Amino acid sequence: QVQLQESGPGLVKPSETLSLTCTVSGYSISSGYYWGWIRQPPGKGLEWIGSIFHSGSTYYNPSLKSRVTISVDTSKNQFSLRLSSVAAADTAMYYCAREMGSGYNWFDPWGQGTLVTVSS
Amino acid sequence: DIQMTQSPSSLSASVGDRVTITCRASQSINIYLNWYQQKPGKAPKFLIYAASSLQSGVPSRFSGSGSGTDFTLTISSLQPEDFATYYCQQSYSTPYTFGQGTKLEIK
Numbered sequence: 725q726v727q728l729q730e731s732g733p734g735l736v737k738p739s740e741t742l743s744l745t746c747t748v749s750g751y752s753i754s755s756g757y758y759w760g761w762i763r764q765p766p767g768k769g770l771e772w773i774g775s776i777f778h779s780g781s782t783y784y785n786p787s788l789k790s791r792v793t794i795s796v797d798t799s800k801n802q803f804s805l806r807l808s809s810v811a812a813a814d815t816a817m818y819y820c821a822r823e824m825g826s827g828y829n830w831f832d833p834w835g836q837g838t839l840v841t842v843s844s
Numbered sequence: 845d846i847q848m849t850q851s852p853s854s855l856s857a858s859v860g861d862r863v864t865i866t867c868r869a870s871q872s873i874n875i876y877l878n879w880y881q882q883k884p885g886k887a888p889k890f891l892i893y894a895a896s897s898l899q900s901g902v903p904s905r906f907s908g909s910g911s912g913t914d915f916t917l918t919i920s921s922l923q924p925e926d927f928a929t930y931y932c933q934q935s936y937s938t939p940y941t942f943g944q945g946t947k948l949e950i951k
Contacts, residue, residue, distance in 0.1 A: 770880075770888065770931055772940040785939040787845075819887055825894075829935040830878040832890035832899065 726751040728820050728835035736814075736842050742807040746820030746835060747800070754778045754798045758823035760831060761794060761805045763816040771816075775823050776803055810842045846870050846934050850943035856951040861922045865946045867915045867932035875911045876936035882945075883928045891930075892917065922948075 732744035746759070753759060760775035774784035776794045784792050788807070796803040807814060817839050821831035847870035857863050867877065875895035880888040890899050892908040895915055905920040919926055927950050932943040 769944045770933070770942040772938075772942070783938055787939070821887075825935065827935070828876055828878070828894040828897075829940070830890055830893045830933065831880075831888075834887035834889075837887050 726822060726833055728822065728833060730818060730820050730835045730838040732838060732840070734839055734841060736810050736840060737844050738811055738842055739809055742805070742810050742814065742818075742840055742842075744805045744818055744820075744838060744840070745802050746804070747802050748822075749801070751822075752798075753796060753801050753803065758829075759796070759803045760821050760823045762819045762821060762831065762834075763814075764819070764837075765813075765816045773805065773807075773818075812842050814840070815842045816840060845939055846873060846937060846941055848932055848934055848941050848943040850930075850932060850946045852946060853944065854947040854949060856949050857922055858951045859922050859924055863919050863922060863948065865917045865930055865948075867910075867917070867943050869913045869915075869934055869936075872912045873934045873936035876934055877908075877910065877915045878933045878935060879906075879908055879917050880931045880933065881926075881928045882931065888931060919948075924950075 727749045729747045736742045758775040761773040776782045791808045793806040817837040819837045821834040849868045851866045877895045879892040882888040896908045907918050929945045929947045
């Protein structure tokens with residue numbers, strides 16, 4: 725059974741860099757699939773941030789592309805998110821998920837999420 | 845970006861009711877449409893892919909339909925555990941985008 729778990733600081737200061745890690749268990753990232761990050765501001769909807777393949781190939785949401793870096797560490801079976809120059813609008817629950825499907829891409833399963841608050 | 849619009853934004857219904865949630869895309873997305881269920885304080889749970897294909901383990905009272913720009917999620921007979929917020933998501937092109945959600949509440 726594939727499980728994902730986000731980790732990282734819950735509080736980040738404005739203008740600093742948000743860094744989160746997703747640890748995957750029950751499946752080797754090296755075996756395939758893309759792995760993604762999605763966020764949800766409090767009380768709001770879902771926003772796809774970007775995804776990464778085990779080879780390191782990435783694609784990002786253009787609205788965040790200039791500030792986002794997603795990386796993978798297959799030796800630790802983890803992938804990570806860095807979001808630079810954060811502001812209050814980046815306060816959100818951040819989820820990692822496996823991206824499945826060939827064409828009809830969907831996210832399943834999801835981690836439980838981690839709340840990141842941007843505040844001084 | 846492809847905009848996804850769900851209606852209604854909220855819906856009150858009773859156990860046993862049949863309910864339908866609509867999702868409209870700002871351009872044709874063929875059947876590249878997925879549905880998720882989210883309960884308070886929990887991560888979204890994947891329900892349906894390719895507009896109408898049920899994920900393994902999802903109860904058969906859930907069904908999806910549509911193609912092009914208009915899609916529906918139907919729950920044939922609401923159960924207490926179905927009260928949640930539902931999101932559609934298009935995977936026709938990146939950036940993947942989600943609808944704003946439909947909150948299904950108990951009447």
